Amino acid sequence: MSEFGSLESRVRKKSLLDKVMTAEDCVKFFESGMDLGWSGFTPAGYPKMVPIALADHVEKNNLQGKLKFNLFIGASVGAETEDRWATLDMIDRRWPYQTGKNIAKGINTGKIRMGDKHLSLFAQDLGYGFYTPKIDIAIIEVSAITEDGGLVPTSSCGVIGEILMIADKIIIEVNTGQPSFEGLHDCLTPLTPPNREPMLINKADDRIGTTSFPCDSDKIIAVVESNLRDKGRAFAGADDTSEAIAGHIMNFFSEEVAAGRLPENLLPLQSGVGSIANAVVGGLANGPFKNLTVFTEVLQDTMLDFLDSGKLEYASACSLSLSEEEGFPRFFANWDKYADKVIMRPLSVSNAPEPIRRLGCIAMNITFNSPK
Numbered sequence: 001m002s003e004f005g006s007l008e009s010r011v012r013k014k015s016l017l018d019k020v021m022t023a024e025d026c027v028k029f030f031e032s033g034m035d036l037g038w039s040g041f042t043p044a045g046y047p048k049m050v051p052i053a054l055a056d057h058v059e060k061n062n063l064q065g066k067l068k069f070n071l072f073i074g075a076s077v078g079a080e081t082e083d084r085w086a087t088l089d090m091i092d093r094r095w096p097y098q099t100g101k102n103i104a105k106g107i108n109t110g111k112i113r114m115g116d117k118h119l120s121l122f123a124q125d126l127g128y129g130f131y132t133p134k135i136d137i138a139i140i141e142v143s144a145i146t147e148d149g150g151l152v153p154t155s156s157c158g159v160i161g162e163i164l165m166i167a168d169k170i171i172i173e174v175n176t177g178q179p180s181f182e183g184l185h186d187c188l189t190p191l192t193p194p195n196r197e198p199m200l201i202n203k204a205d206d207r208i209g210t211t212s213f214p215c216d217s218d219k220i221i222a223v224v225e226s227n228l229r230d231k232g233r234a235f236a237g238a239d240d241t242s243e244a245i246a247g248h249i250m251n252f253f254s255e256e257v258a259a260g261r262l263p264e265n266l267l268p269l270q271s272g273v274g275s276i277a278n279a280v281v282g283g284l285a286n287g288p289f290k291n292l293t294v295f296t297e298v299l300q301d302t303m304l305d306f307l308d309s310g311k312l313e314y315a316s317a318c319s320l321s322l323s324e325e326e327g328f329p330r331f332f333a334n335w336d337k338y339a340d341k342v343i344m345r346p347l348s349v350s351n352a353p354e355p356i357r358r359l360g361c362i363a364m365n366i367t368f369n370s371p372k
Contacts, residue, residue: 007223039074119347132166171221267359293312
């Protein structure tokens with residue numbers, strides 16, 4: 001048992017405890033050429049135990065280039081998983097967005113066939129079966145399994161719902177090495193047209209789904225306990241240039257409020273990823289604006305400063321893209337302070353153009369800055 005509870009306490013559908021096995025025992029389920037779907041979005045909420053065990057198996061048995069898979073993941077995930085897979089020539093196709101030196105090298109040299117797409121459309125098309133009619137094996141990291149078999153994600157929602165729609169078999173990694181995230185998610189898998197319903201989100205804290213994703217337990221072939229935390233993403237601190245950019249944006253907001261084009265608490269904010277984004281969010285934490293909300297894709301470390309300032313009332317995102325050594329420990333240590341001010345949504349909702357446009361989100365997109 002970890003300090004955050006036991007596997008038995010997290011798996012509340014007790015019949016699934018009969019399927020508990022080690023990550024190494026799961027290697028037998030995989031064959032070259034399979035289509036795999038992983039949870040995760042940015043380096044948060046991704047499976048670790050089974051992908052690492054597969055990489056170890058390939059390395060130990062000199063199977064580089066002989067055990068290759070097609071990966072479908074919401075966005076980039078931890079370097080210890082897919083980027084290591086790239087070094088071992090374990091990836092044939094990869095959709096969509098990703099980062100990592102080795103996987104980028106594989107793509108640029110033609111060893112990895114990579115396709116990109118607007119992320120909300122990727123989620124939709126994955127569920128339609130556009131890329132593959134079925135996912136052979138889904139590997140999903142969860143905080144808990146509910147009494148009715150629902151899957152409670154960890155630090156991101158990604159495209160879990162769409163993966164489960166077309167998954168043939170499912171491996172669940174139950175992460176007991178961190179607190180359970182149960183209650184932080186707004187899980188929804190949009191129906192396909194003509195049955196799709198509007199996303200009735202009128203403010204950042206509106207909920208339209210449930211706290212877990214429904215799952216057919218008969219498809220679950222293994223339950224693996226994990227105690228590995230997300231590697232997260234750390235960026236360089238703000239420099240004079242990024243601070244100056246933040247200052248210009250604060251001045252722009254002030255002028256728009258004075259002109260009557262923005263309300264005093266602005267509109268829901270969307271911030272990009274990187275050190276400039278961190279500086280802008282830091283400027284907001286120290287700025288004159290109050291009662292602010294965020295409707296964005298990822299929450300970075302400075303969002304915690306923003307929440308601590310008392311000026312940010314609520315934040316909606318697809319993922320907690322916090323740093324491994326500072327951000328996640330800080331979030332866990334102050335759980336009661338942050339948990340009721342944060343909601344995580346699926347990619348198909350967080351990145352959907354309709355609610356973003358209707359909410360009037362102020363989008364501050366930034367060129368990606370390399371991590372330290």
